Amino acid sequence: MILTLSTDSRTALADPDTVKVLAGIDANGFPHVAFKDSLRIRPDGYLEYDEIIESSDMNKVFVNAVWFGRTVSVLLLTGARRSFLIKGSVYRAIIAGWEFKERYLTARKRLGDVDLSTSWVIEPTFEREDTLEKRRIEEEERHPLLRHVDRLLHTRNTENHAE
């Protein structure tokens, strides 16, 4: 049973205005980050993206991840400036067969005369809304000791209140 993503994340993934970023580490431990517009949610709840470039850093990150069980991260930023973090494990590479053919044709329809290396399938294992305001409130509720004391001074609060 895989993690079911929230409606907000799903909406963000489906929104063409959302900026979609993938991140992972390569075999040497170097981080790689890339924009991936094709990132989408599948009917079975897995995520999927189309890798156009066979020799790209991100393709190698994904091969490394599926081989050695490394985690990859997805970051979404919506047009309304809400952001979502999803972490996952790489489940499989679609490189041949009817599924690949469908994705190959779709990619070429969308991008023109391009090739398609692989459609990578990611199993989501963790999700969190990362919008700053939401995270800031959560942080102060969960970690009340992790703040600068000047913000808590009575006079400062009064001043702020007066403003």
Next chain:
Amino acid sequence: MSCGRNWRDNELSLARVCEKYPDAAPFVIIKIDVQRRGVVYTEDALRQVDPAIHMTNVRSDFYDKEDITPVSLLMRDGTSIFCEGILAESVREPYVVDVVDGKIVLVDDGLPIEEVSYWEKPDYYDKKTSGGVPMWHVVSARPQRITIHPNQFCDYWKTPGNGCKFCVMAANFKAGNKPSLLDVKDIIETVSEAVKEPGRNVCVFLTGGTLMGGAEFLDDEVDLYVDILSGISELFGGKRFPSQLVSTVFSRNQLARIYESTGLSTYTADIEVLNKELFNWICPGKAKTVGYDAWKERLYRAVDIFGPGNVNTGIVAGVELAAPNGFKTEDEALESMLSEAEEISSHGVGVVSCVWRVLKGTVFFRQTAPSLEYYVRLARGLDAIRRKYNINVDMDNYRRCGNHPDTDMGRI
């Protein structure tokens, strides 16, 4: 090399090899072990086969079949596990392909190891040529490759004792009812159909048995490939296209003729084993007609024509340990193989290994393939040599042959 009934006690298990070589992809290690030991299918696994989707029929120079079993397997990382051919009796049990929790998985010793899927067949597979020949009789397929075997027999087998001792081509040909030479028109027609399928193929591949005749030794083989490749080249407007020829080793003039008159882009001539004395024993026909040193020299000259990264040579990894003339220990064999691979690679020729599948019908059918650990050490060594000499794996990567653990390792 011998291997008793208690073989699991005598060699490192899959799990132990994965632990001992943490830098080697477990997927590649599993692939090696499955290719070495073979597979059997449970009834549940066979119920997952859909002949309308999956590839169950194949006709090639070394394997013909029409039963319901899948031709081969695909792993989650996109790597193929090559299961073609009928393995000889072995004390090592094959892996079991079963269905667990709704997924098709490899099982060993009762434990699920890894999920797999079955190769899907291409669109042309159920069609016929204008002459009524089933296209799958003419051109076989791998998940991303068009595979042509124009000559399904080999002249070396016409002289007793001259065939390569690991090779099943003669036995397969004699067991079947098929022409030795395929019709070139049928081949071009089938390839014309096959290349239309969007997103299916990344390589047109030719290989077949040796044809020794002609004005110059091997000219008949060269002529056959030129005829086929010229016809295929027309489909690409005469331009060079992703393609690989695996043939007997040709002279510089013969290679220049192929290169200049066709769109062929890469060339392979398999030396089979990286040791002169063992080459003479295992490949006696090749040794008598070409010779080990001349084979290497011709490969080096091929780089002048096709360019660095576009020429390689294959070895049947493990035959160097065959009894009675092979190396006595895996350490000794490994040191010798990698040393010679480095020498060849220093000339810009890649060395790729195939896992030796000890097949029924071969001279070596009573032999035993080496340990899993040996194959992993060899694959790591070949990968390291290829990186050291900056030899590109594109011509023989995981998408093309699918039978080279060392080039699989080049994916990261």
